[in-house]
Amino acid sequence: MKAVVSMEYDIIEKVNEVAAAGGSLEDRLERAARLFAEEFHFDQCLFFLAGSGGALKLAAASSGLCTTGVLCYGKGEGLPAVAMEKGGLVEAQKEPGRAEWEGVPDPGLEGVSTALVYPLGGGGSFSGVVYLKARERTSLSPARKDLLKVASLQAALMIRNAVLLEDHRRAHAELLAMQEKLASSEKLLALGDMAATMAHEIRNPLLSLGGYAARLKRQLPSGSPGLVYIEKMSQEIGRIEKIMNGIIRFLNDNLAELKTDDLNCIVDEALDIFADEFSAHGIAVERRSVHAPLTVLADREQMKIAFDNIIANAIQSMEKGGALKVVTSRSGDFAVAEVSDTGGGIDPEHIGYIFNPFFTTKKHGTGLGLPIANSIITRHRGGIEVRNEGRGASFTIRLPYSGAASVSSDLLPAEAGRVV
Amino acid sequence: MKKRILVVDDEEGLRLLYKEELEDEGWEVDLAASGEESLEKLEKDSIDLVLLDIKMPGMDGVEVLRRVKEKWKDLPVILCTAYPHYKHDFGTWASDAYITKSSDLTELKQTIKEILGKKQ
Numbered sequence A: 001m002k003a004v005v006s007m008e009y010d011i012i013e014k015v016n017e018v019a020a021a022g023g024s025l026e027d028r029l030e031r032a033a034r035l036f037a038e039e040f041h042f043d044q045c046l047f048f049l050a051g052s053g054g055a056l057k058l059a060a061a062s063s064g065l066c067t068t069g070v071l072c073y074g075k076g077e078g079l080p081a082v083a084m085e086k087g088g089l090v091e092a093q094k095e096p097g098r099a100e101w102e103g104v105p106d107p108g109l110e111g112v113s114t115a116l117v118y119p120l121g122g123g124g125s126f127s128g129v130v131y132l133k134a135r136e137r138t139s140l141s142p143a144r145k146d147l148l149k150v151a152s153l154q155a156a157l158m159i160r161n162a163v164l165l166e167d168h169r170r171a172h173a174e175l176l177a178m179q180e181k182l183a184s185s186e187k188l189l190a191l192g193d194m195a196a197t198m199a200h201e202i203r204n205p206l207l208s209l210g211g212y213a214a215r216l217k218r219q220l221p222s223g224s225p226g227l228v229y230i231e232k233m234s235q236e237i238g239r240i241e242k243i244m245n246g247i248i249r250f251l252n253d254n255l256a257e258l259k260t261d262d263l264n265c266i267v268d269e270a271l272d273i274f275a276d277e278f279s280a281h282g283i284a285v286e287r288r289s290v291h292a293p294l295t296v297l298a299d300r301e302q303m304k305i306a307f308d309n310i311i312a313n314a315i316q317s318m319e320k321g322g323a324l325k326v327v328t329s330r331s332g333d334f335a336v337a338e339v340s341d342t343g344g345g346i347d348p349e350h351i352g353y354i355f356n357p358f359f360t361t362k363k364h365g366t367g368l369g370l371p372i373a374n375s376i377i378t379r380h381r382g383g384i385e386v387r388n389e390g391r392g393a394s395f396t397i398r399l400p401y402s403g404a405a406s407v408s409s410d411l412l413p414a415e416a417g418r419v420v
Numbered sequence B: 001m002k003k004r005i006l007v008v009d010d011e012e013g014l015r016l017l018y019k020e021e022l023e024d025e026g027w028e029v030d031l032a033a034s035g036e037e038s039l040e041k042l043e044k045d046s047i048d049l050v051l052l053d054i055k056m057p058g059m060d061g062v063e064v065l066r067r068v069k070e071k072w073k074d075l076p077v078i079l080c081t082a083y084p085h086y087k088h089d090f091g092t093w094a095s096d097a098y099i100t101k102s103s104d105l106t107e108l109k110q111t112i113k114e115i116l117g118k119k120q
């Protein structure tokens, strides 16, 4: 009796040692598998762990038998399912000439005569099973079976700890990532303030420069070589002015006045502005409206700027003619406007960047058109998406439909536009 | 008689530019570097139109606009702002026109012509 007790403690101590050791869960399970096979005199021990959808996946196996064949049991399959159903030990002996064990087929038992399966865990929730296989017929004494239960419980605790630790690590990493993001958004805010001040400070002297350059140009006699330089200066100043205007617009988050409006009217007004350009470039405009009115809460001036930028891009992509299609409709809780052109679309290599400030493929572009459109739309709690479709690009703008429910009038901070 | 325009801007370079450009168009131009100075000038001289920058240290353009419209109801005021397209403040509704500052003064001159033309 004394000897048996000390042997029991021997196994438990060894399993404890494995559980307390460092390393990955897989490593420790593999050591535990070797230990189980050795201590209980089976040819092989395997650990299967529960994954998604109730399937059991092989996590570790001691060498001894070929493990190929069963790497995974689906929900309700094989002896593991029987053990988990029962919530206790399943001991099965192969009946000569039969393919079934305990009434279920189990392809993992090829060449095996005795199998023991014990569920890991307790209280109806199991994290997996421990699976012992022997070529020869063998059986465990009741005392050894009890010992197997205790050792399995230890293994189950080890697994649970590892899972908890993993969860903890993931949560910690997420927290750190979030903290980093917060810090960088604070930096961005400070940067935004700085940029706004700079844009204002640069603007006034720039206007003087541009104005005097224009005066000088008028005063130089025609044919004077200086005219070319002055012309160049004016152009460059004009370009900086355009960028400054863009930045100031981009940074002006708090100027929105939300009023009940009709998306159809906003879109129509935006299209009106470009009437001359459409005919100058031979662009046919197709305007369709499915639902009227499309009630939205909007700052009309801002929303028009958003559409101006999108339509301007479409025109610039069709300078030698094409077709612009603008469709407004309602889709669930959203009023939707779709602006599609036939200007060849956006290079797939660029499409991920077009909402980034200063991204441009145009010689005289500022790259602020779409970022401005995006920031205005997201501050209206809407979204903008882009995709290449047909012979051009298609922009979809969604704004919360406010015909039925009332919407909070708080504006949201801007987010990045989406590519689909 | 020549029409007299008062230009109110804290930026010296811009004041001079406006003066030369508007004088070329045949108007007389008075300058003020601050809101306070502009009100003094308005008391002394007879002015036909005010060109007013919104963003100024001290008394800003919106405040000047309010005081001008209290005292000289019919005096036209053009507000200049850095924000394209926006009505910056609801206090600006009282102005006669609203102009985005630009180095290209064509739009400004056009607006002044229209307003002074209407008054005759």
Ligand SMILES: Nc1ncnc2c1ncn2[C@@H]1O[C@H](COP(=O)(O)OP(=O)(O)OP(=O)(O)O)[C@@H](O)[C@H]1O
Pocket (backbone or CB within 6 Å): A309, A313, A314, A317, A341, A343, A344, A345, A346, A350, A354, A359, A360, A361, A362, A364, A365, A366, A367, A368, A369, A370, A371, A393
């Ligand atoms: N309808 C479109 N068809 C093809 N390419 C487009 C279209 N709209 C946007 N793009 C691409 O996205 C880029 C960014 O557009 P965005 O409006 O932000 O700046 P931009 O048009 O280059 O400059 P700006 O708006 O100052 O004129 C463009 O340079 C162009 O490459």
Ligand SMILES: [Mg+2]
Pocket (backbone or CB within 6 Å): A309, A312, A313, A365, A369, A370
């Ligand atoms: Mg653009």
